[in-house]
Amino acid sequence: MKVVFAVVKKHLSGDKLLFLLYFCTKYATMSILNDITHLFPITNPTWIFLVVLVIILFAPLVFNRIRVPHLVGMILAGVFVGEHGLNILARDSSFELFGKMGLYYIMFLASLEMDMEGLKKNRTRGVVFGLITFAIPFIIGLGVGQWVLGFRWEASLLLSCILASHTLVAYPVVGRYGLSRHDCVTIAIAGTMLALLMALFTLAGISASAKGDISARFWVGFALKCAAYSFFIFFCYPRLTRAFFKKYSDNVTQFTFVLVLLVLSAALSEAAGLEGLFGAFLAGLVLNRYIPRVSPLMNRIEFVGNALFIPYFLISVGMLINVRTLFDHREAIVVVLVIVVTATLTKWMAAWATQQVLRMKCAEREMLFGLSNAHAAGALAMIMVGTQLEIAPGVYLIGDDVLNGIVLMILVSCVISSIVTDKAARKIAISETSAQTSGKEANERIMVALNNPDSVEQLIDTAIMMRNPKSQKEMIALQVCLDNGNVEQQLKLGKQNLERAAKAAAAADMQLSTYNRVGVNVVGSIMHSMKEFEASELILGLHHKRKLTESYLGNVASELLDRTNRQVIIVNYLMPVNVVHRIIVAVPERAELEAGFYQWLERISRMGEQLGCRIDFHAHPDTIRLIRPYVQMNHPSTRTSYAELEDWNDLLIVTRHLSYDHLFVLISARRGGISWQPAFDNLPTQLMRHFSNNSLMIIYPEQFGQAHELSYVQPLPTYNQMFENPFHLKTKTSKEQTDGEQMD
Numbered sequence: 001m002k003v004v005f006a007v008v009k010k011h012l013s014g015d016k017l018l019f020l021l022y023f024c025t026k027y028a029t030m031s032i033l034n035d036i037t038h039l040f041p042i043t044n045p046t047w048i049f050l051v052v053l054v055i056i057l058f059a060p061l062v063f064n065r066i067r068v069p070h071l072v073g074m075i076l077a078g079v080f081v082g083e084h085g086l087n088i089l090a091r092d093s094s095f096e097l098f099g100k101m102g103l104y105y106i107m108f109l110a111s112l113e114m115d116m117e118g119l120k121k122n123r124t125r126g127v128v129f130g131l132i133t134f135a136i137p138f139i140i141g142l143g144v145g146q147w148v149l150g151f152r153w154e155a156s157l158l159l160s161c162i163l164a165s166h167t168l169v170a171y172p173v174v175g176r177y178g179l180s181r182h183d184c185v186t187i188a189i190a191g192t193m194l195a196l197l198m199a200l201f202t203l204a205g206i207s208a209s210a211k212g213d214i215s216a217r218f219w220v221g222f223a224l225k226c227a228a229y230s231f232f233i234f235f236c237y238p239r240l241t242r243a244f245f246k247k248y249s250d251n252v253t254q255f256t257f258v259l260v261l262l263v264l265s266a267a268l269s270e271a272a273g274l275e276g277l278f279g280a281f282l283a284g285l286v287l288n289r290y291i292p293r294v295s296p297l298m299n300r301i302e303f304v305g306n307a308l309f310i311p312y313f314l315i316s317v318g319m320l321i322n323v324r325t326l327f328d329h330r331e332a333i334v335v336v337l338v339i340v341v342t343a344t345l346t347k348w349m350a351a352w353a354t355q356q357v358l359r360m361k362c363a364e365r366e367m368l369f370g371l372s373n374a375h376a377a378g379a380l381a382m383i384m385v386g387t388q389l390e391i392a393p394g395v396y397l398i399g400d401d402v403l404n405g406i407v408l409m410i411l412v413s414c415v416i417s418s419i420v421t422d423k424a425a426r427k428i429a430i431s432e433t434s435a436q437t438s439g440k441e442a443n444e445r446i447m448v449a450l451n452n453p454d455s456v457e458q459l460i461d462t463a464i465m466m467r468n469p470k471s472q473k474e475m476i477a478l479q480v481c482l483d484n485g486n487v488e489q490q491l492k493l494g495k496q497n498l499e500r501a502a503k504a505a506a507a508a509d510m511q512l513s514t515y516n517r518v519g520v521n522v523v524g525s526i527m528h529s530m531k532e533f534e535a536s537e538l539i540l541g542l543h544h545k546r547k548l549t550e551s552y553l554g555n556v557a558s559e560l561l562d563r564t565n566r567q568v569i570i571v572n573y574l575m576p577v578n579v580v581h582r583i584i585v586a587v588p589e590r591a592e593l594e595a596g597f598y599q600w601l602e603r604i605s606r607m608g609e610q611l612g613c614r615i616d617f618h619a620h621p622d623t624i625r626l627i628r629p630y631v632q633m634n635h636p637s638t639r640t641s642y643a644e645l646e647d648w649n650d651l652l653i654v655t656r657h658l659s660y661d662h663l664f665v666l667i668s669a670r671r672g673g674i675s676w677q678p679a680f681d682n683l684p685t686q687l688m689r690h691f692s693n694n695s696l697m698i699i700y701p702e703q704f705g706q707a708h709e710l711s712y713v714q715p716l717p718t719y720n721q722m723f724e725n726p727f728h729l730k731t732k733t734s735k736e737q738t739d740g741e742q743m744d
Helices: 004-013 016-041 047-067 070-081 091-112 114-121 123-148 155-163 169-175 184-210 216-247 252-273 274-291 296-319 330-358 364-372 377-388 400-435 451-467 486-507 522-532 555-564 597-611 621-634 648-657 680-691 718-725 735-742
Strands: 390-392 445-448 475-482 512-519 537-541 569-571 583-586 614-619 640-644 660-666 695-699
Touching: 004 640, 047 070, 047 091, 047 296, 047 400, 070 296, 070 445, 091 169, 091 184, 091 252, 091 274, 091 296, 091 377, 114 123, 114 184, 114 400, 123 184, 123 330, 123 364, 155 184, 155 377, 155 400, 169 296, 169 364, 169 400, 169 583, 184 274, 184 330, 184 364, 216 274, 252 274, 252 296, 296 486, 296 640, 330 364, 330 400, 377 400, 390 583, 445 451, 445 486, 445 522, 451 475, 451 486, 451 569, 451 597, 475 486, 475 522, 475 614, 486 512, 486 537, 512 597, 522 555, 555 569, 555 695, 583 597, 583 648, 597 614, 597 621, 614 621, 614 648, 621 640
Parallel strands: 445 475, 445 537, 475 512, 537 569, 583 614, 583 660, 614 640, 660 695
Antiparallel strands: 569 695
16 A cells, blocks of 8 residues: 555646546545435435434524524525425425424414413504504505516415415524513514404405405305304313313323314314414414413423424425525516515514504514514415416416515525514513512422322422422422331332322423421421421312311311411312312401411412413402502413402302302411401311312411511511502502503
8 A cells, every 4th residue: 555655646746646636536426426316305204204303403403503593494404405405305295294283383382372361451552563564565565566576466466465474483482582471472473363364365355356256155155154163163162171171181181182173273264264374373372271381281282393393394394495496587586586575674664663653662673573574384375376376278376486486585584583583582581581670589499298199280280380480499299108107108109199290390391309208297297398498388288087086177287387387278179270260369357467468479370370360359458459559560461350358257258259160269377367367267167068169279378477588578568558559669640540440
């Protein structure tokens, strides 16, 4: 080998040697390419799925390093591996199936995570944005198609529909920053659906006109189909969901049921003459009430969508894009540029006009523009309708140049949408983080005492809904086993309970530490554990009486209440937590003077916010004066109503408002507490006699707490502050007070 190199070096100069190396490399590369060319495009389903998974895995890692949103990376990867790129993958039926499900998932998650109270509050603003973001692109697009591109009237109308509608491709970016319930996001989603609905109605008219069927009979039939579809979704879906969730609590079964409702709604929407993505949005809107944001079911839905369906959709969109058309015809370049510039400019104009009308911030305007700029499946569906409408023998409404222009517009709009939305979401998240007060919930740590295997998931779900979502401290699950000669069997059962608790918390992506303790006294073990882990409150299940000598709460709970001043919550659910339709809270007189007043009020408010249900407070007028402003200030999206309950002996009046799917919350007090009264002695009898058929929660607020121990509880105001300006709130105008009372 050394001799060969010596001969080559002696007889070949540097330039000749480089030329020889280049020739050999080129020949070897061409030989390899010729040998493997016949292997592409890949048609084997297993290998197609493998390549897609590799893209889903590495695209975010690569593009995040160069500060490009991974949504853009997915689309560009689709361009690269598609038939118009390197032709690595064949766009088989799996891309059509998973891609369509990905689009449905985007719309479904957008409505499922929407703040329904925020939607009601911002419905007028959402309608304003929807009308503006539809009207400006529609009018300008109609003029561009007629006088700039020289299209027929029907083709110009179709182009304006495409430009006026948009798809929430960048919505996963919003969810990643935790802004799903921000007002501007809610306005953008509401406007999106209104613009899409108007575009779909216009598209139906264009299709009927091209087919010569634009009579009144067509519109009446179309309206009847839409009305029947809407009635089925809004009337039947809630009842089906409530009945199914009551009977089947398994998360996998519930997840499959939700997917069935999602796809059924999309299919019925298409049958009614609308697009499937509109049906997916309506399905999420109806199921929003029954799937709490922090529940294991929601975590599974988000995980499957973000890990598989949505990336598949983005890759499938990229595979449709043919960049080569820009270099084939000069006319195609003009069409593409005109469509892309018009689409981007008109959506920006709509966002700017909305900002001026609604007096929004610059970051909120950017968010509106980012979410409304992307055109994807809706535009594809509309353009496909145009390519199939034959206006003359062999002449279709939309030609190849316009089709390629729309497809390239999808690429550009998705890239711009992802970048702008990411930038705006970062600004809003930073501003809100800096504006939040820190330390109020710093010492919060919830401990759950387990015993009954049937109530493990319910107790963990309660703790999850009451937990501060921004808290970095994990929850504690405790199982105490008595050292009474049968400790091995008890340890085994306790381990099973803790494993179930850990699975329930992990399914909701919550941190939970589990401890299996052996002790000679259950109460003593719980007390030591609460001190060891600095638990701020304790949640346990209601004891089921086995002996006549036992108290209603049970000996363990009764002794715990005597030995700890921390908040104790005792629960007994007769149905799954997510099916609770309303929370009825009975508050005794002088409850606002207890040290833990704001603590339990915060927990109940969080629970109502997560469940999306109304909270009815029955309390003394002086107590209501403190509850109302606190909830309005800290949980403005929580629906509340207030009724006076001046005499605790009138507690039975509350039973008139109770139903089987309501949760009755009783704010009690320990004997000797500020809010304790002799009527509490009759509570066990009243609860067993009148509330045994209802889900029940009994809260014993924290008492006699020291200031340094209760840093997570707001300090009690003086009596002057209570009645003049609770919580030092900014004084509202008479109009704002009237609006607040009407909302309540």
